[in-house]
Amino acid sequence: MSLADHIAIAPVVVPALAAPFALLVMRRRRWLGVTISFTSCLLMLAAAVTLLVMASDGVIRTYEIGGWQASFGIVLVVDRLAAIMLVLAATLSLLALLHAVVTETDRDGWHFHPLLQFQLLGLNGAFLTGDLFNLFVFFEVLLIASYGLMLHGQGSARLKAGVQYVIVNIVGSSLFLIALGLLYALTGTLNMAQMGLRVAAIGAEDQWLLRVAGLLLVSVFALKAALVPLHLWLPRTYAVATPPVAALFAIMTKVGVYSLIRVVPQIFGDGAGSAAWVPSPFLLPAAIITAIVGFSGVFVARRLSEQAAYAIVGSTGTLMIAVAGWQTDTIGAALYYLVHSTLAGAALFFIADVVARRRGSFSDTISSGPVFHERQSVALLFLAVAIGVVGLPPLSGFIGKLLIMGSVADAPWWGWAWAVILATTLIGVIGFARAGSAVFWKEGPVTDDAAPARVARSDMAAAVIALCLMGALSIAAGPVTAYGEAAAMQVMNSANTVDAVLGVG
């Protein structure tokens, strides 16, 4: 057994080592903490890309923690879906880290780098684990780290929003535990693959309990994904978090979506009797309303950061429209759009910060202020990012929406999906156009307190890179969609995962 066989745990172990090291040295030397943080993120990206390449052969690899045979111990499952999420998390973390270091946000409070690493540890663990209780544990890790990051920099707005964010999520975690208890009581196992096998044998008189457990679990994931009406915590939390943190949080709602894609076909797939696809009737209406609410928020937002937060809600809605189809091609389209919308959402928060840093007391309000430093380049950047977010050609949002619309074309409700996606795109276009023309086009009254600051151009780096990635995503749409499609195939054929995890025969 060589070290390469252990690469599956690298995405968990690397940040788990980096965080305490950063904690131990950072209080004395910031640059050392920054170096550790960057090294760790780069290593994670390398490990994630390696796993992505490895997983491309279609083999589902497992790693038994502690050497305990699967279903008795905890097992990590590396398939295409996990690899995509890992690469996305590592990429996004590098962008957020870059922006934080360039803008020196990491110095606004204690422990930024350790918390960032812990956050990634939680994310990566959640993407890798094949055990439902372990998923809960990693949810808690990523949540509590996110509380710390969200409160980074503090101030009354953050503290107030923080109280709500924390308490809502604690309630969510409690519900997760209730669902877990029910599932263990019914199936006698925590391993998701085995759970999927055992639900098939549950008698008719117990199936209602299984349905309740499934619906509870799905509500918890919907809360994390911020589906209406469980989205109320999001706009404020994201709008007040420091920009690099908000950008990193673009992946937090996707954890909820990921969990749905992972858990529903695996446990509540065709074999689950009357509990099969139990959340389906709720997800589509929720997704449609989420898209509408989110993009309406984009339309009427008064700050760029608020607008970005609503864009996150809206894009989750669009994403869930595809997921709610529960077909291989809809999930495949959803995965492409998931990657895109995470990058696009992050880019919006970056650009909002770039604007805020240049406009003095006007900050990132959507209002006309005095001409500010490098307005033209910032405007162009905003335009490009907005094009990506709403889904106009040539960036990846267009392809993503096209794929989703194509994939749901066979569903009986395709008309609703198309109408909502097209209408919300239009609303989004208007919203961003209004914001752009107010901030970049019109000149407002020049006031004394709005001293336009001269800021180093380097703070645009993260937004530019995110934009380039969106461009790359649309140039490489062919291979990326093929990978996503194959990932969806793996997820939907849960029997393959069962074979890989529990061993054939």
Place this chain on the structure above:
Amino acid sequence: MISLEFLVASAIGVLVAGGIYLTLRGRTFQVVLGLTLFSYAVNTFLFASGRLVVDRAPIWSKTVTEYADPLPQALVLTAIVITFGMTALAVILTLRSFLETGSDQVDGDPKGKHEDDPS
């Protein structure tokens, strides 16, 4: 005859009801109390997923053949610790938020005060 199962199930129900009621109140301290009740209920619920067994502690011995299910116990232990961390954080955060803003209300309806709506 009252069964132990009924006592445990009804106690969980009572705790959940109390938790829901308190978390829906308007001040942070009540909400924290509600969360505490909730966590008692949830931990007991998770424990109950191993069913109730009397006098069969899962301490392995050659002569004993029947034990209580150890797995839910291990899960509840983990859950208790995590809940403790979360509760502690929530308590400090509500305290800190009160000290910063001078308000411990959570109903989003600060009477007479200007809400920091960006518009």
Place this chain on the structure above:
Amino acid sequence: MTAGIVDHESGTRDIRKLGALAKVMPVTAVIGTLAAGAMAGIPPLGGFISKEMMLYEALNVSLFGIDWLVPVVATIAAIFSVAYSLRFAMHLFFGRARDDEAHGKAHDPGVGMLAAPAVLVVLAVLLGLLPMLLAGTIVSAVAGAVIGGPAPLVELSLWHGVNLALGMSVLAIAIGVALLWRHADLLRWYAAKSHADARAMFQRGMKASDIAVRKLIVAIHRPSLQRMLFATFAIVLLMIVDGTGGGAIPLTGPRELLPAPFFAIAAWLLLVAATIAVLVEERQRFRALIYISVIGLVIALAFVYFSAPDLALTQISVEVVTILLLLLALNLLPKLPPLLSSTGLRVRDGVFAALGGLGVGGAAWAMLTRNPNDPISSFHLANSYSGGGGTNVVNVTLVDFRAFDTMGEIIVLGIAGLVIYALLDTTVRGAAGARLRSWQEDMPHSPESHPMMFVMSTRILLPLVLVAGIFIFLRGHNEPGGGFIAGLVVAIAFLLQYLASGYDWTDSRRRIGEHDLIGFGVLIAIFTGLGALAFDANFLSTAFDYFSLPLVGEFELATAMLFDLGVFSVVLGAVLLALAQLSHIAQRAARAHAMQEAEKQEDAS
């Protein structure tokens, strides 16, 4: 592109000023007319085929359950595209010149500029004449990529035979031409009707919808925690109701039930009474804490009774720390009476809470009255001693079978400590600092801040508790105990020092910072796990062996114990970090307040 050329050559792109350009720029005119024809879908150009296919497909599509909606919309779209394409060609290149200046300047551009549109137009023409040859493969490939499966067989040809789609095409072209013919009248009608303030109207409409939508969005997203939780609970209730199917469900399972002895009923009554007391005595905050601890105690007793000694120990020690924390926090929180919600709201929440309690309690009952489904834990029981080297199966599960969970768990606790530290560290500054300085001590106060008896007893107790902690730690693998409980016990011992002797006295005698305890604790746990890799085993694999020493006798050493040491360290660090900081702040506040009082008295005298 043609428009660009015209603009470039004539100096304007205002179609109303142009006309009869065919005379001065014939090549451009040919290209532009063909392109417009293709756009309009005039046979035999390529546009005709695509339009035909689009209309044909539109016939088979039903939207919102209405069959004719899509075809009609498609035909209307086709009409307008015919009209504007033809207008483009006719008004640009034919008719009479309307603006002499533009007309006079214009001439055909060089080959370079014409090449690009020319190539495209040639393609468009060829597409119409030889569709399958040119585009068949491309269409199949693109369609395949978008649909994500094998592409449907696409038949591309000019003549599909007489069908409804052809009819729609002809109709579109006819009406389009008619529209162009009456273009001048239409333009006048448009100008008379609404043209005057279309822009203003658009802006007004935009503003109105902005205000309305903004109101709605703000109203929905009012920053109310109550609303967020209400939505969550409502969804959960809906899910439970939907899950049960609303009908007759077999609630009670077949499992044989255990009769309740008298003391169990008494404990249950105590728990219910304490819960009710917490609810009704919301005003008495300190009393509420006592009731809460009674509930915790009953649950710990239940754990003992139901064969879970480890849980009972953990529950008790966590309980102590939680109550301490709440006490310290409550000391600084306002003692205002709780916000009394309206009776209606209380009734609503009461009903809601009762339903939620019934739902979860019912689920618990259903679960408890059913037999287990061959739980995987039989493996854990069978392998705990032989494979994990410990007889306490719960502990072996925590540090071995499911050590990965425990790793996550201590990290959660460590992060909680860090976040709490970061939160409290800034308390003395800014608005919070000012509020803290004006904080009124409103509880009866002992005249002595560090009573001698308390100080001495805690100092004697400290080494004893430390020994007890080590004992609990070491026996954990085989008997109830372990790193977590040991960490809490030792933390409580240190906290007593803080309480008895004050923060400064204790802090100055501390050797290792709490941050380091957390950092090293996580590192110990991870490195223990990684150590297994050197022995060709998976992450977090354990090893154990039995050794014997003179005097001590035979004892066991397991790598799991090293892992447990990491757990111990993190727990100790996190709890101390949180509670010591909190008590420190309370003490500082009290001292600042006392100093202010003293100053006031000096001023007065």
